[in-house]
Amino acid sequence: RKEVEQDPGPFNVPEGATVAFNCTYSNSASQSFFWYRQDCRKEPKLLMSVYSSGNEDGRFTAQLNRASQYISLLIRDSKLSDSATYLCVVNAGSYIPTFGRGTSLIVHP
Amino acid sequence: GAGVSQSPSNKVTEKGKDVELRCDPISGHTALYWYRQSLGQGLEFLIYFQGNSAPDKSGLPSDRFSAERTGGSVSTLTIQRTQQEDSAVYLCASSLRGPYEQYFGPGTRLTVT
Numbered sequence: 188r189k190e191v192e193q194d195p196g197p198f199n200v201p202e203g204a205t206v207a208f209n210c211t212y213s214n215s216a217s218q219s220f221f222w223y224r225q226d227c228r229k230e231p232k233l234l235m236s237v238y239s240s241g242n243e244d245g246r247f248t249a250q251l252n253r254a255s256q257y258i259s260l261l262i263r264d265s266k267l268s269d270s271a272t273y274l275c276v277v278n279a280g281s282y283i284p285t286f287g288r289g290t291s292l293i294v295h296p
Numbered sequence: 297g298a299g300v301s302q303s304p305s306n307k308v309t310e311k312g313k314d315v316e317l318r319c320d321p322i323s324g325h326t327a328l329y330w331y332r333q334s335l336g337q338g339l340e341f342l343i344y345f346q347g348n349s350a351p352d353k354s355g356l357p358s359d360r361f362s363a364e365r366t367g368g369s370v371s372t373l374t375i376q377r378t379q380q381e382d383s384a385v386y387l388c389a390s391s392l393r394g395p396y397e398q399y400f401g402p403g404t405r406l407t408v409t
Contacts, residue, residue, distance in 0.1 A: 282346065
């Protein structure tokens with residue numbers, strides 16, 4: 188089993204839709220979790236950290252489920268500009284974070 | 297403030313040549329990472345620097361790859377005797393501390409012909 192797994196997609200949704208991605212991790216000792224966004228041919232950019240209690244930033248909500256070992260990202264009211272690849276990042280206490288391979292989102296008019 | 301910068305943005309080199317890639321992290325960030333990303337692939341960790349500590353080189357794919365960080369700031373990744381499989385985007389990231397929120401540079405796109 189890979190350390191961090193994501194459905195590569197693409198998720199193809201209309202503007203205004205709500206879409207959710209999951210990311211599973213294998214190391215139960217994982218301590219910190221993040222979502223990054225990567226646009227085509229650009230560098231990854233931090234979208235949000237994922238806290239144990241869950242957290243929200245505008246249209247974006249991130250949640251952590253330790254029992255089932257996954258994190259999720261929910262995007263409400265999708266915009267065309269949300270089209271990107273979403274990377275989850277998991278850190279199990281070492282200095283080397285593990286990146287998922289990303290989930291591609293395409294928002295169409 | 298200024299973000300992470302990398303140079304050059306693009307580098308085309310012939311097989312067998314050496315290349316040097318540069319990274320300027322965000323001022324005050326003690327942690328610096330190098331990754332590479334091949335087309336359509338995930339990020340592959342290469343090397344990690346934390347302050348003045350010895351770097352973690354566990355991700356370097358071969359002894360042709362080396363990196364240094366001078367004065368706890370600028371870092372240079374050197375690839376000797378480049379091979380075609382070295383073609384990728386090389387990304388540098390810095391963070392205030394350890395593996396937490398990382399800020400990436402725009403990357404260097406390396407093409408080995």
